[in-house]
Amino acid sequence: MLYLVGMGLEPGDMTLKGREAVLKAGKVFIETYTSMPYDIGDLQKEITSVDREFVEKGDLLELAGTADVVLLIPGDPLFATTHISLMKEARDKAIPLQVCHAPSVINTLSHTGLSPYKFGRIITLSKPFPSDREKLEANLKAGLHTLCLLDPIISLSDGLRVLQDFGVTQKVVACQQLGMKTQTIHYGTITDLLPLSFSKKPCCLLVPADLHFFEEEFLNQFIHNKSC
Amino acid sequence: MLYLVGMGLEPGDMTLKGREAVLKAGKVFIETYTSMPYDIGDLQKEITSVDREFVEKGDLLELAGTADVVLLIPGDPLFATTHISLMKEARDKAIPLQVCHAPSVINTLSHTGLSPYKFGRIITLSKPFPSDREKLEANLKAGLHTLCLLDPIISLSDGLRVLQDFGVTQKVVACQQLGMKTQTIHYGTITDLLPLSFSKKPCCLLVPADLHFFEEEFLNQFIHNKSC
Numbered sequence: 001m002l003y004l005v006g007m008g009l010e011p012g013d014m015t016l017k018g019r020e021a022v023l024k025a026g027k028v029f030i031e032t033y034t035s036m037p038y039d040i041g042d043l044q045k046e047i048t049s050v051d052r053e054f055v056e057k058g059d060l061l062e063l064a065g066t067a068d069v070v071l072l073i074p075g076d077p078l079f080a081t082t083h084i085s086l087m088k089e090a091r092d093k094a095i096p097l098q099v100c101h102a103p104s105v106i107n108t109l110s111h112t113g114l115s116p117y118k119f120g121r122i123i124t125l126s127k128p129f130p131s132d133r134e135k136l137e138a139n140l141k142a143g144l145h146t147l148c149l150l151d152p153i154i155s156l157s158d159g160l161r162v163l164q165d166f167g168v169t170q171k172v173v174a175c176q177q178l179g180m181k182t183q184t185i186h187y188g189t190i191t192d193l194l195p196l197s198f199s200k201k202p203c204c205l206l207v208p209a210d211l212h213f214f215e216e217e218f219l220n221q222f223i224h225n226k227s228c
Numbered sequence: 229m230l231y232l233v234g235m236g237l238e239p240g241d242m243t244l245k246g247r248e249a250v251l252k253a254g255k256v257f258i259e260t261y262t263s264m265p266y267d268i269g270d271l272q273k274e275i276t277s278v279d280r281e282f283v284e285k286g287d288l289l290e291l292a293g294t295a296d297v298v299l300l301i302p303g304d305p306l307f308a309t310t311h312i313s314l315m316k317e318a319r320d321k322a323i324p325l326q327v328c329h330a331p332s333v334i335n336t337l338s339h340t341g342l343s344p345y346k347f348g349r350i351i352t353l354s355k356p357f358p359s360d361r362e363k364l365e366a367n368l369k370a371g372l373h374t375l376c377l378l379d380p381i382i383s384l385s386d387g388l389r390v391l392q393d394f395g396v397t398q399k400v401v402a403c404q405q406l407g408m409k410t411q412t413i414h415y416g417t418i419t420d421l422l423p424l425s426f427s428k429k430p431c432c433l434l435v436p437a438d439l440h441f442f443e444e445e446f447l448n449q450f451i452h453n454k455s456c
Binding site: 008012013083101106 | 236315331
């Protein structure tokens with residue numbers, strides 16, 4: 001049996017059934033290639049870091065064919081394409097698989113006051129790709145907020161500059177460690193936010209569309225360098 | 229301190245830090261008005277069911293001003309508007325609040341093979357509201373899938389009939405207990421799916437937009453009455 005166990009956003013975010021899977025597994029691996037290095041806390045178990053090749057070339061599935069194996073995954077385990085493919089491959093090879101979900105950034109958007117029911121398509125900022133600009137503009141035109149994930153190789157300031165390249169002039173929300181005890185949320189124009197120092201990861205940017213008065217009132221508490 | 233603790237989708241989906249909050253709290257409440265009655269498993273703690281009035285009229289916040297209080301919430305604790313308001317009110321009254329996130333339906337969409345990065349705005353089906361039809365059509369036009377939540381008072385078959393009223397003729401995905409061990413997924417036209425018996429809750433419908441070949445291949449395993 002292969003267990004895909006989400007680690008959530010910070011230590012303590014694993015679910016009880018995820019923890020149970022870890023405790024009873026013969027082998028526990030952690031993948032470190034879809035996210036930044038991650039504090040997993042103490043799981044009282046030997047944990048082996050594995051790379052993309054190990055997971056994608058079938059070594060993991062081969063092991064899971066004869067033993068209970070856990071793959072730990074930062075955030076929610078079914079958010080990255082590579083893990084969805086793994087689930088498909090396990091099914092094709094008739095290897096039993098169980099997913100233990102866990103909180104990911106998609107669960108935490110409400111900390112900013114923005115309604116989770118008013119988000120459009122997610123985009124991932126890396127370099128300024130024209131297709132991302134189009135997706136963002138389509139969301140805004142439809143009155144929908146945009147969650148901008150950041151490629152792990154770029155900083156929050158780089159992300160702000162990409163949005164600037166896209167012609168965004170309205171106030172945006174810059175989030176560090178959203179949903180964690182250490183979260184900070186800043187709300188302002190890109191020009192206001194760029195001079196701030198953003199060093200904590202993970203981080204993301206939210207581009208709000210038209211705001212409901214409740215959303216606006218909530219967001220206003222994060223203006224400039226007030227942090228949460 | 230007020231802890232908003234998500235119960236996730238099924239027993240075992242609470243996080244380790246959520247469980248810790250429950251164990252140390254002086255009082256533990258569960259709200260039963262934003263979701264259907266819920267199997268919470270054994271938390272070895274006395275748990276009091278509370279209604280909307282208790283939560284919204286401030287009794288909960290008053291208690292949390294002097295003791296550690298947990299409010300258990302099915303799914304993720306920050307997905308319903310009423311809990312986002314509660315967070316705002318706690319902040320206004322300077323009552324410390326901590327959110328323990330947990331998996332919700334939004335984490336589970338990939339079980340169908342549909343990419344979480346290709347979803348547009350969420351809609352909630354109850355009666356056939358024209359604004360929901362417009363949101364659905366806007367998503368489809370933008371090439372985006374739609375997660376259709378169902379008002380707890382209507383059945384999955386009712387939801388299919390609302391989509392039929394909206395003029396949906398393409399194949400849709402009918403999900404029962406998505407993300408739980410007991411999940412079932414059916415893929416077909418509304419005419420194909422309506423004769424099936426859907427009795428398990430919670431349930432939701434997904435309306436796919438244009439499919440990537442991987443998504444299509446994945447979905448095809450759920451055609452008609454093949455279940456997962």
